[in-house]
Amino acid sequence: MATFMAAFMIAGLVVCGITLGAFAASTARADAYTDAIAGLASPGFAEKAAAIEALGRLGDSRAIPVLEAMADNQLYTRKADGRLVTGSGGRDITLTDAATGEALGPATSRDLTRINANNAIRTAVGAAVGRLQIGDPDPAKRLAAAETMVRSESPDTVPLLRDALAREQVEDVRAALTLTLAKLSLSSADPGERLTAIKDLSSRLTPEVRALVTPLTLTKPDGTFAEPDPQIRAAATELLGRIDTRLMLTELALNLFQGISLGSVLLLAAIGLAITFGVMGVINMAHGEMIMLGAYTTVVVQQAFREYIPAEFFGLYLIISIPAAFLVAGAVGVAMERGIIRFLYGRPLETLLATWGISLMLQQLVRAIFGAPNKEVSNPGWMTGAVEAMPGMVLTYNRIAIIVFAIMVLAGLAALLRYTPFGLQMRAVTQNRSMASAMGIRTGWVDAMTFGLGSGIAGVAGVALSQVGNVSPNLGQGYIVDSFMVVVFGGVGSLWGVLAGAMTLGIFNKFLEPYAGAMLGKILILVFIILFIQKRPRGLFALKGRAAEA
């Protein structure tokens, strides 16, 4: 019995002891936290830094606001009782107990002594907060944490990061974690760890990694390699090679996109000309001014929306601008055709001079109405912003919108020519005017409508171009030579020729630009076209008909 009792008592004691021990451990942890918090008020900076690091290692997220307050010079001791408090606000400070988080009500700066922080302290705070936040549920905070932890000097950062990386799901944070981890491991003295770091980086082919790895392959001024281990050097070189390939591909893709983007701008500017010049054979030097009129119509519509339409519909102004610009430029085009150009058919050089005169007058007219300075056109909300298609390849929405829009306009026009009665009549008049007339087609009316169509499309191009450039009375001048080049290069009278011409010239231009500079690139293209016309005087896609004989 006694033995039983003894055994029971021992067991009870043991249980008691375990419970006691657990209790003691928990208080010890609480104490470690309070101690570390109290350590923040130490007089010396070294002791403060030690306390900060201890807080970081404890992994208690309650420390984050305290540490941030310290970095912001908002950690105080209250003079009355020596309590460590954080405060917020300028003159009337609201106090919170640093250790417990208990609200302590307002105070003034006279009641408090500030705990000073210097930059070394702030760095230590950053690292500690990073450690604490690496497990934060908010990915943005984890990302920031991964980046600040590069500065952490404590030896257990690396395992901590590894651990975090293993748990991490969000790709951006993973990338940042890998990069930080590699940065820390690469400076490690252990060659094995450096090699692992490079291996870890092998799937991240970004410019940052390139900057990180490049020093490993360089030589020091005394001729020795910065990285003593040849195996690591080889791995680094191999990684650099792959990064360079990837960067080159990215650049290629970016150039291609920019080329297509420029090509679609050229395409928009030239489609209208493909009708007036290509189909009708009219050299319309005022074509650029039709684009300019379209852009100014956009300005007017935008202004009207600002004044009369509730702000939430403002983004729609661009949609309204498209038919408005088509009508304005188209009407001016019809007036031009009926008033002047129809008297000059068959005399292309006179047409050229007369339309040049019209272009001067339209420019001056717009200058008189709207003034010479550039007009501002704001992109609607749904067109601002960008998408990152590949690392390092950012595509802005307005560029994408213009590409899509250009293709839509081209397709719409092709359908109009192919499937509508008007398109049929237009093609008939182009191919054989007198026969078309004998068949009862009002050729004069078709001429006017065709010219109006070409001008209207130029106006629509102006809406698009107002989104990527300045709107000024000289807007059209910048496009006129380019548009003619596109049409002549692509083949007069062929819509596919215009598409091919615009895209070729756009892409060609963008690929030349990095090597030759913007201006020289343009010059080379002009020279290229002059030489090209030697071989194919009628362009890439030649067409038979009235235009081909001109």
Add this chain to the structure above:
Amino acid sequence: MLLMSRLASLESRRGWQVFLILLVLTIVLVPVLNLTLPPESPFHVPTYMLSLLGKYLCFALLALSLDLIWGYAGALSLGHGAFFALGGYCMGMYLMRQIGTRGVYGNPDLPDFMVFLNWTELPWYWWGFDQFWFAALMVMAVPALLAYVLGWLAFRSRITGVYFSIITQAMVFALMLAFFRNEMGFGGNNGLTDFKEILGFNIQAQGTRIGLYVASAVVLALGYLISRFIVTSKLGRVLMAIRDAESRVRFLGYSVTNAKLFVFTVSAILAGIAGALYVPQVGIINPSEMSPGNSIEIAVWVAVGGRGTLFGAIIGAFTVNGAKSFFTGAAPEFWLFFLGALFIVCTLFLPQGIVGFAAQMRARIARKATPAPEEVGNAASKHRA
């Protein structure tokens, strides 16, 4: 003797009289009125007016050169501003070298803008431009070479009409962009300016200005006679035939390419000389002279005066530029309206320009009774230019 009679045949008797009277008026009367009369006299020609007239004379030579290729060979060059400006740049380079140590940086060899760009030595294409004879040669050779190469490329592949116009326009546009680049070594945006002296004479002095004015007048007269010589020769007949029916001339066995190439090159040389005389009178040459708009404006001078008549080009250059000077002084905002309207009115209502209109009026008065039949000039204008 043969040459004399050929010379005499350039113009009719009446034509020679008018030519000589006008020559004497411009060369003698204007400078005399400038030098001898006191400024308050109503007949006094102020020096700025003299310089302005000198400028017009250069423009007239430029218009003449365009008329030679457009009015007679039917090829409208929209790139004549390039030849004009190249001639001007050659002269400008000579004038830059004459500045010597008087520039802001005082470098004896390098023009200021090169010192500014930290260049250490003169680029090879500036060599020789300190000699007037070399510069004068280049004034003709550079535009001629460009015209020859471009013309050879264009005419050989039978690029005619509007396509030729667009190609020449692209050429002048490309050149303008090229000259805007600082690395080209022609002063970039600012061009060449701040000239001090020409052939040892102070470029600002009244005497030099009169000299340049007289030189421009004499060169214009010579240019007119040379052009007259070309268009009254057998080659001139071939050219006009090319203008009116190119394929037929080709099938008759004439070398259309060579004829056009020759006249295009001569035309470019005349334009280059016009530019070379223009630059010392205005004191600056920059790439904006090569803007496509300027080159098209030359075509309107010719169209206003009447293309296919050499003196029409001269009349046109004086009329349009006179109007430009008037408008830019009196109502600058209306100048472009006026110029634009001029383009339209000329092409719609005056296809033969002032000269053609005058001839028509004369003919109408002469045969008041009967309705005038189709004029020869009219028929030519109906043809696709």
